[in-house]
Amino acid sequence: MALGGGQERHDRQPQGVEYDVRDRTAQLVVTVAVILLTAAFVFVVALLAGTAAGKLARMDGATYPTALTRAATSFAAVITLATVIATALRALL
Template identity: 65%
Template sequence: MMCSPVFIFVPANPGEHHFRDLRPRQRPFVYWESAVTVAVTLLAIALVIVVALLAAAGAGKLARMDGATYPTALTRAAVAFAAVITLAATAASVFATLLT
């Protein structure tokens, strides 16, 4: 005994009707995308501040190890902090110009 052949017809886009049904129910991700942008921006700012503080602490420590007075070491640390912040702001403005 032999079975008759079975033909399976598959539509051209088998999942299209499922996605079409879901479209009206989807929520816009505008608020989510803006929240992610704000979060990434705040994290980047925090990272830059931490790196600037570490650079300032290193510059102050090296100045003290070199024999500088406390006011001189504090001045060198402040200059290093300002230099890192200025460099980060310049890099951010260049990236913003390139991406827009």
């Protein structure tokens, strides 16, 4: 944008090597934060699914070992499903 007297105004500073490194570092930090938050969310969902499966098994009259087995199976299934989905998305992106 031209200002009076033929001077141009630059909104951003010229990008040098150090700015590129900062941009890459910021992008890496955001990527790591997203991955960790997603992993935490998946873990919480898996715990909730396992807890619900165990509770439903107990309400159905299952013994404690059977209920624990169903809860563990449900937990493992959610983690496995999340891994499969992440692998498929990684292949697409």
